Amino acid sequence: SYVLTQPPSVSGAPGQTVRITCGGYNIGDQPVHWYQKKAGQAPVLVVYDVFARPSGIPERFSGSSSENAATLTITRVEAGDEADYYCQVWHSNGDHQGFFGGGTKLTVL
């Protein structure tokens, strides 16, 4: 098993910048992906391969990574960004398994 650690919650006022971290052993050596999940809706991929953005995702969403943590940064936060955010990695050493962080609730004040 592999544990990804996220803060349970973050908050910010409209227009501010918020950062959501994802910690894990040697996470800096792995592609990390981020999903936005709103209640009653399917998850949406917002950042993949650490810092790439799918088409249709605003430039306000960006990703980065260091040795011990990956970070999702949302600039100029909007009310519509309020959601749960999850980081995810994949392991293929013997087993082939996916792992999600516990999720971070973003509240827009």
Place this chain on the structure above:
Amino acid sequence: QVQLVESGGGVVQPGRSLRLACAVSGFTFSGYAMHWVRQSPGKGLEWVAFISHDGGLKDYADSVKGRFTISRDNSRNSLYLQMNSLRVDDTAVYYCARGLRYLDAYYFDHWGQGTLVTVSS
């Protein structure tokens, strides 16, 4: 456009079985790995199972290994999840998701709307 539609959810007693299906359209199904991911009430996302594009490689989360079986029918553009020996903690919304591969690692670029499985006596 890419569409994934899950079906087969419902209420089932502990110890019984259920089979979920995911019908896909809008892309060449046989060219992509597929996954099941679930979310239990009030909890986070949990990856459940993976199947390679041709069905030759499969794997499961430790929590379902030996009880769940993933399969696919590329001729019918359909993905399945056979769930046996269901437990109360299998209660969740189950999502099928398309997998994209980068550096031998998968992420999920398209998701269905999910189907609710409730395991209760």
